[in-house]
Amino acid sequence: xxxxxxxxxxxxxxxxxxxxxxxxxxxxxxxxxxxxxxxxxxxxxxxxxxxxxxxxxxxxxxxxxxxxxxxxxxxxxxxxxxxxxxxxxxxxxxxxxxxxxxxxxxxxxxxxxxxxxxxxxxxxxxxxxxxxxxxxxxxxxxxxxxxxxxxxxxxxxxxxxxxxxxxxxxxxxxxxxxxxxxxxxxxxxxxxxxxxxxxxxxxxxxxxxxxxxxxxxxxxxxxxxxxxxxxxxxxxxxxxxxxxxxxxxxxxxxxxxxxxxxxxxxxxxxxxxxxxxxxxxxxxxxxxxxxxxxxxxxxxxxxxxxxxxxxxxxxxxxxxxxxxxxxxxxxxxxxxxxxxxxxxxxxxxxxxxxxxxxxxxxxxxxxx
Amino acid sequence: xxxxxxxxxxxxxxxxxxxxxxxxxxxxxxxxxxxxxxxxxxxxxxxxxxxxxxxxxxxxxxxxxxxxxxxxxxxxxxxxxxxxxxxxxxxxxxxxxxxxxxxxxxxxxxxxxxxxxxxxxxxxxxxxxxxxxxxxxxxxxxxxxxxxxxxxxxxxxxxxxxxxxxxxxxxxxxxxxxxxxxxxxxxxxxxxxxxxxxxxxxxxxxxxxxxxxxxxxxxxxxxxxxxxxxxxxxxxxxxxxxxxxxxxxxxxxxxxxx
Amino acid sequence: xxxxxxxxxxxxxxxxxxxxxxxxxxxxxxxxxxxxxxxxxxxxxxxxxxxxxxxxxxxxxxxxxxxxxxxxxxxxxxxxxxxxxxxxxxxxxxxxxxxxxxxxxxxxxxxxxxxxxxxxxxxxxxxxxxxxxxxxxxxxxxxxxxxxxxxxxxxxxxxxxxxxxxxxxxxxxxxxxxxxxxxxxxxxxxxxxxxxxxxxxxxxxxxxxxxxxxxxxxxxxxxxxxxxxxxxxxxxxxxxxxxxxxxxxxxxxxxxxxxxxxxxxxxxxxxxxxxxxxxxxxxxxxxxxxxx
Ligand SMILES: Nc1ncnc2c1ncn2[C@@H]1O[C@H](COP(=O)(O)OP(=O)(O)OP(=O)(O)O)[C@@H](O)[C@H]1O
Ligand SMILES: [Mg+2]
Numbered sequence: 001x002x003x004x005x006x007x008x009x010x011x012x013x014x015x016x017x018x019x020x021x022x023x024x025x026x027x028x029x030x031x032x033x034x035x036x037x038x039x040x041x042x043x044x045x046x047x048x049x050x051x052x053x054x055x056x057x058x059x060x061x062x063x064x065x066x067x068x069x070x071x072x073x074x075x076x077x078x079x080x081x082x083x084x085x086x087x088x089x090x091x092x093x094x095x096x097x098x099x100x101x102x103x104x105x106x107x108x109x110x111x112x113x114x115x116x117x118x119x120x121x122x123x124x125x126x127x128x129x130x131x132x133x134x135x136x137x138x139x140x141x142x143x144x145x146x147x148x149x150x151x152x153x154x155x156x157x158x159x160x161x162x163x164x165x166x167x168x169x170x171x172x173x174x175x176x177x178x179x180x181x182x183x184x185x186x187x188x189x190x191x192x193x194x195x196x197x198x199x200x201x202x203x204x205x206x207x208x209x210x211x212x213x214x215x216x217x218x219x220x221x222x223x224x225x226x227x228x229x230x231x232x233x234x235x236x237x238x239x240x241x242x243x244x245x246x247x248x249x250x251x252x253x254x255x256x257x258x259x260x261x262x263x264x265x266x267x268x269x270x271x272x273x274x275x276x277x278x279x280x281x282x283x284x285x286x287x288x289x290x291x292x293x294x295x296x297x298x299x300x301x302x303x304x305x306x307x308x309x310x311x312x313x314x315x316x317x318x319x320x321x322x323x324x325x326x327x328x329x330x331x332x333x334x335x336x337x338x339x340x341x342x343x344x345x346x347x348x349x350x351x352x353x354x355x356x357x358x359x360x361x362x363x364x365x366x367x368x
Numbered sequence: 369x370x371x372x373x374x375x376x377x378x379x380x381x382x383x384x385x386x387x388x389x390x391x392x393x394x395x396x397x398x399x400x401x402x403x404x405x406x407x408x409x410x411x412x413x414x415x416x417x418x419x420x421x422x423x424x425x426x427x428x429x430x431x432x433x434x435x436x437x438x439x440x441x442x443x444x445x446x447x448x449x450x451x452x453x454x455x456x457x458x459x460x461x462x463x464x465x466x467x468x469x470x471x472x473x474x475x476x477x478x479x480x481x482x483x484x485x486x487x488x489x490x491x492x493x494x495x496x497x498x499x500x501x502x503x504x505x506x507x508x509x510x511x512x513x514x515x516x517x518x519x520x521x522x523x524x525x526x527x528x529x530x531x532x533x534x535x536x537x538x539x540x541x542x543x544x545x546x547x548x549x550x551x552x553x554x555x556x557x558x559x560x561x562x563x564x565x566x567x568x569x570x571x572x573x574x575x576x577x578x579x580x581x582x583x584x585x586x587x588x589x590x591x592x593x594x595x596x597x598x599x600x601x602x603x604x605x606x607x608x609x610x611x612x613x614x615x616x617x618x619x620x621x622x623x624x625x626x
Numbered sequence: 627x628x629x630x631x632x633x634x635x636x637x638x639x640x641x642x643x644x645x646x647x648x649x650x651x652x653x654x655x656x657x658x659x660x661x662x663x664x665x666x667x668x669x670x671x672x673x674x675x676x677x678x679x680x681x682x683x684x685x686x687x688x689x690x691x692x693x694x695x696x697x698x699x700x701x702x703x704x705x706x707x708x709x710x711x712x713x714x715x716x717x718x719x720x721x722x723x724x725x726x727x728x729x730x731x732x733x734x735x736x737x738x739x740x741x742x743x744x745x746x747x748x749x750x751x752x753x754x755x756x757x758x759x760x761x762x763x764x765x766x767x768x769x770x771x772x773x774x775x776x777x778x779x780x781x782x783x784x785x786x787x788x789x790x791x792x793x794x795x796x797x798x799x800x801x802x803x804x805x806x807x808x809x810x811x812x813x814x815x816x817x818x819x820x821x822x823x824x825x826x827x828x829x830x831x832x833x834x835x836x837x838x839x840x841x842x843x844x845x846x847x848x849x850x851x852x853x854x855x856x857x858x859x860x861x862x863x864x865x866x867x868x869x870x871x872x873x874x875x876x877x878x879x880x881x882x883x884x885x886x887x888x889x890x891x892x893x894x895x896x897x898x899x900x901x902x903x904x905x906x907x908x909x910x911x912x913x914x915x916x917x918x
Binding site: 373375376377378379380382383384386387388389390391393394397404405406445446447449450452453454456457458459460461462464465468469471472474475476477478479480482483484485486487489490502503505506509513538563566567569570574584587588591594595599600602603606607610611614 | 629630631632633634635636637638639640642643644646647648649650651653654657667706709710712713714716723726727728729730732733734735736737738739740741742743744745747749750751753754758781784785788838839841842844845849859862863866872875876879882883886887890
């Protein structure tokens with residue numbers, strides 16, 4: 001592996017009284033594709049800029065392969081960044097933009113040419129070397145920025161919302177390309193985004209941030225399937241929240257009493273006591289919806305009866321809002337085979353919604 | 369359309385007559401045979417006198433050009449660096465420098481002249497080309513500063529950070545990124561400094577010493593002797609050369625930066 | 627690690643402006659409280675003589691004349707500038723017409739003053755023609771009075787007044803005027819109620835650009851003015867070089883500076899803007915010449 005490991009230790013950044021990053025600690029593995037995901041203003045850029053060396057942390061230390069980075073100037077860190085606005089040099093051609101870091105070293109012209117061509121072909125931009133940034137499309141600028149950052153062979157590449165200025169189609173495309181570039185160069189990527197889809201689809205691991213705090217770190221699967229708290233759960237895709245009181249606990253499951261709805265079982269992923277007030281969550285695509293009462297269900301399912309309040313058809317799936325008691329559940333149904341599925345469920349029909357007990361999670365516990 | 373703007377059209381024409389009548393009279397009488405403002409026949413003799421028999425005047429022109437070049441170079445350097453420092457960074461004395469550099473823009477010229485004169489006398493700096501150079505540099509610095517700043521405003525600081533990030537030291541960043549991107553601003557600042565220096569009379573008048581005459585000072589001393597056809601000729605040459613210079617810098621500018 | 631190069635870059639600027647602008651300005655202020663030495667210069671002894679000498683009618687008269695001449699010239703300048711700028715801004719060939727305003731602006735300041743001496747002087751163009759036509763026997767003295775000073779101030783600063791007005795009128799949406807006319811406003815009402823409020827910024831700027839330099843006039847009254855048009859600039863120069871009463875020259879300078887600052891503050895009030903805006907305006911105005 002050519003990349004480095006990064007260790008962020010108790011990093012806090014204050015701007016005056018305002019805390020932009022609060023006591024962040026995590027480790028990034030060699031060659032990992034690591035994402036920092038969070039809503040706008042949560043401190044992602046600030047954290048990235050601290051790693052790049054443009055901001056000094058108010059407290060805490062950053063280690064790169066065990067070496068303290070804090071006292072090292074940005075131009076001496078083996079870390080390169082891709083800015084949100086690309087920050088290409090407007091007065092230099094594509095070739096010279098990419099060659100910038102090599103020209104600072106005493107490298108022969110032929111070697112520079114060879115290297116620049118290599119990296120421009122890596123980002124599939126060999127055709128436009130003589131153009132200036134103002135003559136490029138957004139996607140092409142993006143590629144120049146990537147080539148320019150990679151040519152110095154950094155140990156870590158920092159990407160600050162690199163795709164946010166591109167349109168949706170191109171974003172998808174560039175994301176796949178970024179992933180393959182990551183595979184090819186093999187260095188550590190730290191990828192900042194507020195788009196959960198981006199983060200989930202390419203990252204090895206994701207750190208979720210909110211209000212300057214790192215809330216959860218894990219693989220995309222982990223954070224989506226077992227969110228640490230209700231913020232993480234609702235930030236990553238859609239979800240349903242329910243609030244209730246624990247009235248029975250066994251080894252694997254807890255029974256939660258929910259007012260005006262009934263009793264639900266939930267997988268016990270946290271220690272609970274009787275009478276704790278909990279918030280539990282169940283994702284809409286995990287809930288199944290049928291007109292008939294499902295038969296032969298094992299005990300491991302929660303089943304509720306309700307009425308369809310609204311249907312939003314969107315091609316590959318339909319979204320149902322189902323009223324049960326005083327609760328409205330979001331339920332997503334994939335149309336694997338729409339016509340043959342069963343007779344379509346319509347507005348105001350009586351339905352049953354049911355889900356596997358293992359798919360529900362406790363995200364918050366208030367002890368008695 | 370014409371009908372609607374009759375009043376403003378009339379005023380425009382009056383203004384143009386007002387602007388150009390004096391200039392036209394100067395041009396016509398620069399070709400006058402006689403010495404007075406009464407026409408007595410066509411002649412180029414005043415131009416001949418101007419170009420071949422006015423050593424003093426050319427000396428003054430030479431001084432003016434020398435001062436303009438040096439003061440513009442120095443004020444461009446100081447103003448440009450200042451703009452870079454003031455636009456992107458925050459530091460303790462910044463507010464002070466900011467205000468101190470606005471003030472010369474609104475200070476009456478005569479006060480600047482008087483205060484510099486008193487300053488030079490107090491510190492026993494002999495009045496000479498050097499003192500004129502200092503005065504002109506001081507006058508031009510704020511203009512260069514703000515013109516270059518206006519240019520920097522077009523760029524995001526991230527391109528400077530990008531340069532550091534790619535391994536550039538401060539000096540590389542300055543010469544390879546900051547100065548090239550601010551070049552149009554630097555050039556206009558420089559041209560402006562040249563213009564201000566060549567045109568300045570009031571401040572120069574106070575801080576010049578014996579033997580350090582500039583063109584405006586020389587013209588002033590000629591004017592005080594009364595109407596002279598040589599001044600007419602000088603005027604025509606000056607007007608022609610400023611127009612020429614303006615048009616060519618404009619061309620150059622368009623060619624360079626578009 | 628972040629390094630702050632701001633102070634390094636700004637050091638030459640800070641030093642230069644401090645040494646050659648702030649210090650001299652402070653020296654004037656200090657000098658105005660010192661005692662006059664016999665042969666020019668000062669004695670380092672506190673005195674209010676510099677200010678006491680101002681409390682007489684002839685000085686107050688000079689202040690009055692300075693303000694009076696500046697106000698009248700500014701008023702007339704702006705009066706000409708508005709329709710001219712309006713005409714240029716609404717013309718198809720506005721860039722070419724603008725150049726016509728800018729050429730006199732580029733012409734050397736002294737030459738512009740001299741041109742009027744050549745025309746209106748005792749041996750000037752007009753007198754020569756009038757004598758030749760037999761209208762008069764001997765010359766009429768057109769120059770060396772307040773009117774000549776006002777005329778030449780207008781001539782000098784009219785381009786400065788036209789340019790900011792032009793740029794604000796050019797940005798004005800003229801369909802508003804048509805809408806006002808459509809709603810029954812007279813031409814004059816449309817002008818005062820619709821156009822004028824919308825070009826207030828440009829108007830304020832052109833007033834500032836005429837009034838402030840007019841207050842500090844020195845050359846124009848020196849070359850074309852007479853006894854009735856001695857302005858503050860002229861008596862500063864007189865006290866400095868002829869009478870050699872430096873404390874007095876300094877105190878008058880302080881007065882002129884204060885009057886100027888009052889003018890600038892009035893402008894800021896009118897324009898509801900800060901120092902930043904003046905800077906921008908002044909520079910844009912002057913730099914405008916380069917970029918047009
Ligand atoms: N230099 C600064 N001075 C003061 N506050 C700052 C500074 N930089 C950032 N902040 C504040 O810190 C917070 C975090 O900013 P940051 O740029 O890290 O957010 P972000 O997560 O990158 O958001 P976005 O997705 O919008 O880019 C914001 O509230 C911002 O206003
Ligand atoms: Mg950000």
